[in-house]
Amino acid sequence: MRQRLATRTEIIDFGPAAATLADTYVGEDAVLTYARAQAARTGIQAVGPSGGACLRLLAAALGAKAVAEIGTGTGVSGLYLLRGMRPDGILTTVDPEPIRQELAREAYLAAGFAANRARFIPGRALDVLPRLADGQYDLVFCDGDAAESVAYLAESLRLLRPGGVVCFEGVFQQGRLTDPALDDPETAAMRELVQAVRESKQLVPALLPVSDGLLCAVRR
Numbered sequence: 542m543r544q545r546l547a548t549r550t551e552i553i554d555f556g557p558a559a560a561t562l563a564d565t566y567v568g569e570d571a572v573l574t575y576a577r578a579q580a581a582r583t584g585i586q587a588v589g590p591s592g593g594a595c596l597r598l599l600a601a602a603l604g605a606k607a608v609a610e611i612g613t614g615t616g617v618s619g620l621y622l623l624r625g626m627r628p629d630g631i632l633t634t635v636d637p638e639p640i641r642q643e644l645a646r647e648a649y650l651a652a653g654f655a656a657n658r659a660r661f662i663p664g665r666a667l668d669v670l671p672r673l674a675d676g677q678y679d680l681v682f683c684d685g686d687a688a689e690s691v692a693y694l695a696e697s698l699r700l701l702r703p704g705g706v707v708c709f710e711g712v713f714q715q716g717r718l719t720d721p722a723l724d725d726p727e728t729a730a731m732r733e734l735v736q737a738v739r740e741s742k743q744l745v746p747a748l749l750p751v752s753d754g755l756l757c758a759v760r761r
Contacts, residue, residue: 563591563751572620576648579615583641587614588684588710592752593621596682599706599757600625605679609700610634611666611693612684616645618710622682623654632659633673635685639663670696678702684710687727690734698743701760707744709734713754 569577569590580587588596596618600608605626610619613636623632636642642661649659662669666685670693681697683690690709697707712718712735717728735756738746744758 560591560750563594564589566591567594569593572648572652573617575651576616576620576644579644579648580617583615583644585614585641586711586753587617588621588755589752592710592749592755593618595749595751595755595757596708597621597625599708600630600680603679603704603706606630607678608632608680608682609670609673609678609697610682610684611670612636612682612710613642613645613661614684615641616648618682618684619645619659620648620652622680623649623652623658630658633662633678634659635662635664635666635669637663637665667692667696670700673700675699676702679705681705681707682710683708687711687714688730690730691737694734694737698760703760705760707758707760709738709756711753712748712756715753718754 567590577587600622606629608622608626608630610622610632613619613634619632619634626632642663646661650656667689678700679702681700683693683697685693694707701707712731714728714731717723718731738744738756738758743761745761746756746758749755749757
């Protein structure tokens, strides 16, 4: 029996409900809830539950052993990535604020991950990334300074192995991306990033409407 196709009205009506369902579909345990609360307390926006679930899925699908993360935050995205990675995988995570990295370290230990599963490097991403090895990473997750997004892309292409995936969080910029009246450095850089990823011959991209916009691309 063939399934009836949804009408245009039904598709439009489905949108907000789908976003809510995506954020509650997997659910978050006490460790993630605490790490998210710490993010809110320190004034940073962590990846949403639906975006985190996508990161976990991608890490699992890749069988990721080496992941680089730009923007440790308080460990929300790192928890999702570690839960998708191989049991012997190592997360290399970069953040300019050591205090945030200590909060993330506590979250990883509380979740049962051994201390050697994460390598914390404090510092500005564009100072740290050039020190990481070429072509050795299965996944690079970027959630740092939006104004530096295009530079993160260049570094990610160098770091990724063929078949590896790069992901950018916060691409929608809370609605600013599509507002023609806004041209601040962060929004302008994100628009440049979206276009560069879409037009790159090295990448197979998709822009996912989860969290605040998750732009993902496979390196050919």
